[in-house]
Amino acid sequence: MAKAILAAPEKYKLANYHLSGVSDNATALKNVQATAAGYAAKRSSYARAPGGYCYLQENMLRGMIKLAKQGYTIAISEIAGGGHSSTSRHYLGVAYDVTHINGVKVSWNNPYFRAYMAKARALGATEVLGPGDRNHSGHLHIAWPRTDGR
Numbered sequence: 001m002a003k004a005i006l007a008a009p010e011k012y013k014l015a016n017y018h019l020s021g022v023s024d025n026a027t028a029l030k031n032v033q034a035t036a037a038g039y040a041a042k043r044s045s046y047a048r049a050p051g052g053y054c055y056l057q058e059n060m061l062r063g064m065i066k067l068a069k070q071g072y073t074i075a076i077s078e079i080a081g082g083g084h085s086s087t088s089r090h091y092l093g094v095a096y097d098v099t100h101i102n103g104v105k106v107s108w109n110n111p112y113f114r115a116y117m118a119k120a121r122a123l124g125a126t127e128v129l130g131p132g133d134r135n136h137s138g139h140l141h142i143a144w145p146r147t148d149g150r
């Protein structure tokens, strides 16, 4: 699945930088490249991020692909990397952040974000945040269930 994502860069714009400006090998693009090569994805080690690695989980990758097949093109700012809250699902490889849908920046005025969030929930995402949720006015957070029992 990671290879399919890398093969369609027009549908999945994977950031190769962090919005924080920190440079490391844990960008969304590097995470998917590592997964396609059979490796774990690197996590960042700044702010509250724990460092180390995690495997990107199949249910998340499958959901990302199914949403693209429903006609969405997205820009992904973070998957396992970046700095998030200390217990973020990003660090488990089950979450991704979306900054643009169909070329339009995520905001309250984005015409696509509500449907994208609803369809993600229908595909099993259980932590879906966006405009109207605290700290998510400019991006969507799409996450599948935790894998660590917390």
Ligand SMILES: [Zn+2]
Binding pocket: 084, 090, 095, 096, 097, 140, 141, 142
């Ligand atoms: Zn997030």
